[in-house]
Amino acid sequence: MIVILKPHPDKERVQRLIQRIENMGLSINYSEGSSTTILGLMGDTSAIDVTDLEVFDIVERVQRITEPFKAVNRKMHPQDTIVEVAGRKIGAGYFNVFAGPCSVENEEQILMVAESVRKAGASFLRGGAFKPRTSPYSFQGLEAEGLKLLLSAKRQTGMPIVTEIMSEKHLDLFADVDIIQLGARNMQNFMLLKELGRSNKPILLKRGLSATIEEFLMAAEYIFAGGNTNVMFCERGIRTFETIIRNNLDISAVPLLKTLSHLPVIIDPSHAAGRRDMVAPLSRSAIAAGADGLMIEVHNDPKRALCDGAQSLNLPQFDEVMADVTRRALFEGRTLQS
Numbered sequence: 001m002i003v004i005l006k007p008h009p010d011k012e013r014v015q016r017l018i019q020r021i022e023n024m025g026l027s028i029n030y031s032e033g034s035s036t037t038i039l040g041l042m043g044d045t046s047a048i049d050v051t052d053l054e055v056f057d058i059v060e061r062v063q064r065i066t067e068p069f070k071a072v073n074r075k076m077h078p079q080d081t082i083v084e085v086a087g088r089k090i091g092a093g094y095f096n097v098f099a100g101p102c103s104v105e106n107e108e109q110i111l112m113v114a115e116s117v118r119k120a121g122a123s124f125l126r127g128g129a130f131k132p133r134t135s136p137y138s139f140q141g142l143e144a145e146g147l148k149l150l151l152s153a154k155r156q157t158g159m160p161i162v163t164e165i166m167s168e169k170h171l172d173l174f175a176d177v178d179i180i181q182l183g184a185r186n187m188q189n190f191m192l193l194k195e196l197g198r199s200n201k202p203i204l205l206k207r208g209l210s211a212t213i214e215e216f217l218m219a220a221e222y223i224f225a226g227g228n229t230n231v232m233f234c235e236r237g238i239r240t241f242e243t244i245i246r247n248n249l250d251i252s253a254v255p256l257l258k259t260l261s262h263l264p265v266i267i268d269p270s271h272a273a274g275r276r277d278m279v280a281p282l283s284r285s286a287i288a289a290g291a292d293g294l295m296i297e298v299h300n301d302p303k304r305a306l307c308d309g310a311q312s313l314n315l316p317q318f319d320e321v322m323a324d325v326t327r328r329a330l331f332e333g334r335t336l337q338s
């Protein structure tokens, strides 16, 4: 439920109204725009009588949110949310590129890729330490050791890092990670979603392999429900009948998510297709569709990569894509962060 206030409401009266709502056992999501102020009511509002709130003279109108996603709903927060991480802004026209290898393999590799993508203009270093692999016999990531190498690359290059968590038991290890990635395979791991909701870490939430847009929104709602409002969506391709590419990039997810929600939307063109030749065209389509950033896999020697080599760009290829992305993002009026 949202309570839309009349323009320029008296602050004291707003406070009294908030108090009244909180006394009903609800919490408030306060959203002040240039022309409207909205109080989003969080919790079970089914027993509330709308007229009890409409009697307040600062109230313009009261509206129930009928969709199951409430806090992440754009009705709750009409302005784009900007997630701020390590001095970089993400969303509302601020554009970021997260780049790095699928998995951290050794010190030399992660440092070489980090230095190179930083110079090319990426604002975040990505790299998996805990890898969700289809086969138990495939490389599983360097785990805690991989996180150490990533943190060391962060110290040496000054780049903030994003890396995937696979279990809530590992949260302590992620204390110095800037953005925690929740991977596609865990999008509906509800225990993990709840734990991330209780943490104050920015979360990059990847869309499940076969998740609907509503399920994707509801996963973000879980994190919000726990109190963590630093969430970004990442569309990374979904399963379809097509087999010639790894996944199908659902480009319509960008305008859809942006209409339905206020949160930033990132596109991962690497997992979307599973082929490096598709990264540049899909990146272009992401920018045109309104994405707030890209997550791109880059490796110093893709042929020898322990994971996802076929979709990884080498260092010069990333330089080229980054130059193209920069030009196009600026043309589309975005502000590039580095």
Ligand code: PEP
Residues within 6 Å of the ligand: 102, 128, 132, 182, 183, 184, 185, 206, 236, 271
């Ligand atoms: C990854 O980013 O390397 C990854 C495993 O992504 P996804 O969860 O989208 O498959």
Ligand code: MN
Residues within 6 Å of the ligand: 102, 103, 271, 297, 307, 308
């Ligand atoms: Mn990968």
